[in-house]
Amino acid sequence: MSEILRELDRETTRIIISKQIRGKYKKISTVVIGIANKLKDSEITTITSELKSKIGTGGTYKEGQIILQGDHREIVKQLLIKKGFNEDSIEVL
DSSP states (O other): OHHHHHHHHHHHOOEEEEEEEETTTTEEEEEEESTTSSSOHHHHHHHHHHHHHHHTOOEEEETTEEEEESOOHHHHHHHHHHTTOOGGGEEEO
């Protein structure tokens, strides 16, 4: 039953993927917001690790956001769709 609920959460979660310029040296980062609302921390950590390894970049999960080094908005969207998130619930800015 819990797997069914998790799948429903993935279909209704509103996810925003944006590019931000962060830090002293104006580094570009991809920020994923909204994925943490309905998932456990262990699931989010797993998703973060998978995104980092498939893209080949550094990153972290903190304060409810997945932060990846570089501009990878479209790649992240495609990977999240493959993970089972609904394409209509993902917005790329």
